[in-house]
Amino acid sequence: NAGVTQTPKFQVLKTGQSMTLQCAQDMNHNSMYWYRQDPGMGLRLIYYSASEGTTDKGEVPNGYNVSRLNKREFSLRLESAAPSQTSVYFCASSEWGTLGGNQPQHFGDGTRLSIL
Amino acid sequence: EDQVTQSPEALRLQEGESSSLNCSYTVSGLRGLFWYRQDPGKGPEFLFTLYSAGEEKEKERLKATLTKKESFLHITAPKPEDSATYLCAVFGGSSNTGKLIFGQGTTLQVKP
Numbered sequence: 055n056a057g058v059t060q061t062p063k064f065q066v067l068k069t070g071q072s073m074t075l076q077c078a079q080d081m082n083h084n085s086m087y088w089y090r091q092d093p094g095m096g097l098r099l100i101y102y103s104a105s106e107g108t109t110d111k112g113e114v115p116n117g118y119n120v121s122r123l124n125k126r127e128f129s130l131r132l133e134s135a136a137p138s139q140t141s142v143y144f145c146a147s148s149e150w151g152t153l154g155g156n157q158p159q160h161f162g163d164g165t166r167l168s169i170l
Numbered sequence: 171e172d173q174v175t176q177s178p179e180a181l182r183l184q185e186g187e188s189s190s191l192n193c194s195y196t197v198s199g200l201r202g203l204f205w206y207r208q209d210p211g212k213g214p215e216f217l218f219t220l221y222s223a224g225e226e227k228e229k230e231r232l233k234a235t236l237t238k239k240e241s242f243l244h245i246t247a248p249k250p251e252d253s254a255t256y257l258c259a260v261f262g263g264s265s266n267t268g269k270l271i272f273g274q275g276t277t278l279q280v281k282p
Contacts, residue, residue, distance in 0.1 A: 058213070094274070096257075096272045096273065096274050096275070097214070097257070097259075097270075097272040098272075099269050099270065102269070112269060113269065144213050144214070146213075156201040156202035156219075156221070156261050157202075157219075158204055158216045158219050159204075159216070159270065160216055161206075161213030161214045161215070161216075162213050163211070163212050163213045164211075164212075164213050
């Protein structure tokens with residue numbers, strides 16, 4: 055079982071370059087999420103998609119855009135990368151519970167992004 | 171403001187030495203508390219969900235408990251393979267969003 059697959063696993067960009075991080079899940083989940091993980095800051099939600107066709111901002115959305123391509127795929131785009139966006143990016147998916155996002159989220163293994 | 175605090179930040183145990191990790195939270199209307207395990211270079215791996223005070227869940231050497239203010243992850247007779255960072259996250263509040271609030275994690279090292 056693949057679960058949540060993220061590509062690429064590693065990437066180095068120069069300031070100002072653009073890039074799209076890809077995420078796909080094979081668990082037939084309705085909801086998908088993008089997080090960043092930084093030392094001392096923990097995991098922080100960038101954007102999420104409760105269901106196909108909807109996206110919403112999380113805690114730290116500035117500098118990012120997302121696309122829910124279909125039920126399986128949710129991409130994160132950096133239009134003009136900045137050194138402050140150096141981080142590890144995780145994609146997750148879950149069912150959308152009757153009380154909203156109270157179902158466990160299942161994570162991919164991350165994309166390690168460095169911006170010089 | 172919703173907040174999650176985990177303690178200790180780091181914990182070193184000898185193999186077989188039982189202990190507990192703490193997750194204290196403040197959230198208006200808890201709708202779920204989650205425990206995850208994260209190995210270096212990997213994404214968080216789901217362990218448990220707890221929904222109401224008094225609830226307990228067990229898996230192998232791990233047992234999670236929940237009160238109205240905190241959760242404990244008890245590790246009984248740990249083995250070196252239990253070494254990892256353990257993350258706690260809460261979902262709650264009045265808004266119907268997918269936002270989990272994560273703690274900083276407790277890094278557990280179990281020595282043989």
